[in-house]
Amino acid sequence: xxxxxxxxxxxxxxxxxxxxxxxxxxxxxxxxxxxxxxxxxxxxxxxxxxxxxxxxxxxxxxxxxxxxxxxxxxxxxxxxxxxxxxxxxxxxxxxxxxxxxxxxxxxxxxxxxxxxxxxxxxxxxxxxxxxxxxxxxxxxxxxxxxxxxxxxxxxxxxxxxxxxxxxxxxxxxxxxxxxxxxxxxxxxxxxxxxxxxxxxxxxxxxxxxxxxxxxxxxxxxxxxxxxxxxxxxxxxxxxxxxxxxxxxxxxxxxxxxxxxxxxxxxxxxxxxxxxxxxxxxxxxxxxxxxxxxxxxxxxxxxxxxxxxxxxxxxxxxxxxxxxxxxxxxxxxxxxxxxxxxxxxxxxxxxxxx
Numbered sequence: 001x002x003x004x005x006x007x008x009x010x011x012x013x014x015x016x017x018x019x020x021x022x023x024x025x026x027x028x029x030x031x032x033x034x035x036x037x038x039x040x041x042x043x044x045x046x047x048x049x050x051x052x053x054x055x056x057x058x059x060x061x062x063x064x065x066x067x068x069x070x071x072x073x074x075x076x077x078x079x080x081x082x083x084x085x086x087x088x089x090x091x092x093x094x095x096x097x098x099x100x101x102x103x104x105x106x107x108x109x110x111x112x113x114x115x116x117x118x119x120x121x122x123x124x125x126x127x128x129x130x131x132x133x134x135x136x137x138x139x140x141x142x143x144x145x146x147x148x149x150x151x152x153x154x155x156x157x158x159x160x161x162x163x164x165x166x167x168x169x170x171x172x173x174x175x176x177x178x179x180x181x182x183x184x185x186x187x188x189x190x191x192x193x194x195x196x197x198x199x200x201x202x203x204x205x206x207x208x209x210x211x212x213x214x215x216x217x218x219x220x221x222x223x224x225x226x227x228x229x230x231x232x233x234x235x236x237x238x239x240x241x242x243x244x245x246x247x248x249x250x251x252x253x254x255x256x257x258x259x260x261x262x263x264x265x266x267x268x269x270x271x272x273x274x275x276x277x278x279x280x281x282x283x284x285x286x287x288x289x290x291x292x293x294x295x296x297x298x299x300x301x302x303x304x305x306x307x308x309x310x311x312x313x314x315x316x317x318x319x320x321x322x323x324x325x326x327x328x329x330x331x332x333x334x335x336x337x338x339x340x341x342x343x344x345x346x347x348x349x350x351x352x353x
Contacts, residue, residue: 009055014038014048083115085138091130093138099147106157114148129182132175174299177292179252184221187228193237194260198270198347200307204297205264205271206332207315207323213247213278220246223277224254236262241275243296249288251296252277257305264315269348272300280325290331311339 005015016038018031042048082104083096096115097103105115116138118131142148154176209227214220224246228239240262241254254273255261263273274296276285300306314332315323318341324332332338 014042083117085114086117086119087131087134087138088119089128089131091128091134093134099142099145109155114142127175129180132178132180133183135176174251174295177249177251177295179217179221179250181253181256184224184252185228186225187232187238191237193255196258196260196270199258200304200310201258201270201272201300202307202310202347203267203271203345204300204306204310204312204337205267205273205315205318206276206293206312206328207241207263207273207321208276208278208280208325208328209244210279210323211277213283215247217246217248217250220248220250220252220277224252228254231262241273243272244275244277245289245292245296246277247286247289249292251292257300257303264318266346266348267313267318272296272306276324276328278325280327281322283325284327285331310337311345312337313339313341313345317341 003010003013003015005017006013016035018027018035039048043050043052081096084098084101084103084105085096086094088094096117099114103110103113103115105117106113116135118127118135139148143150143152209223211223211227212219214223224239224244227241227244231240232238239254242256242259242261242263243254244252246252254275257272261268261271261273263275264271274293276289276293278285297306301308312332312335314329315321316329
């Protein structure tokens with residue numbers, strides 16, 4: 001009989017559907033066995049050609065995600081699930097093929113990569129903090145075990161194959177480089193910080209913390225907690241910066257996007273304050289720290305938290321502090337949007353936050 005399942009293929013095909021959502025569920029052994037029985041019976045009765053081709057619905061119809069990732073593995077006749085690991089919304093990591101196994105997730109990269117899938121549709125959903133933490137733990141474990149090279153490269157599937165995934169919100173690289181407040185803050189401060197008075201922010205103000213440079217998550221987190229405590233003792237609503245960048249290759253969320261900072265008198269109401277952890281009159285920023293700065297900027301523009309014509313300034317341009325230090329100043333003047341400050345730039349009322 002002529003089916004009504006796949007436009008353009010109904011007249012010359014057999015349509016078989018699995019009951020369920022196989023982006024989330026797994027085919028049971030009984031379902032796989034039943035599928036193979038149908039095929040064998042069709043071949044035996046001459047209802048299926050000996051040289052038949054097997055397709056997933058998503059191969060033939062744009063926008064289709066059927067039959068789901070776990071049923072699609074059956075179509076591909078794989079030895080097992082395609083991925084090495086799968087991360088679910090509850091934060092649990094599910095072992096697929098595991099470490100050191102040849103995957104079937106990305107043609108041309110399966111032989112020398114670890115394939116990690118997030119369960120869900122990230123055109124529509126957002127990664128949970130637990131999922132991000134689990135990804136970070138998985139990578140740290142792989143590095144420690146020697147299963148991931150120290151100079152590994154991180155790709156989204158869409159970068160190396162024509163694919164929709166992962167299209168993660170917020171962007172993958174930013175999210176995975178971010179230590180959220182929940183991950184580091186120990187403050188019980190109940191005071192709510194104000195929102196920016198001008199949005200999106202018109203300025204990015206760079207400063208440094210004038211502390212020791214930190215190179216691992218423990219020392220960086222300790223420094224950020226110390227700065228937060230000091231700022232609260234001074235009467236600020238919380239830590240004064242919107243973001244901080246550590247030498248441990250992480251961005252630390254301070255006040256976050258859209259919040260009125262306490263970093264640069266006269267510019268707090270319409271800027272994002274970014275602090276490099278260390279004393280950059282003495283220290284030098286690493287290449288990774290500069291990459292993290294660029295990630296913050298890219299994410300701010302993507303989320304419309306930064307104006308497209310934002311201005312980049314150093315804290316020392318508007319006050320007497322030697323911040324962000326000469327070794328950052330000498331490179332930031334070559335970055336996009338670096339600007340001199342004019343009297344017209346002072347848009348905030350000179351009131352301390």
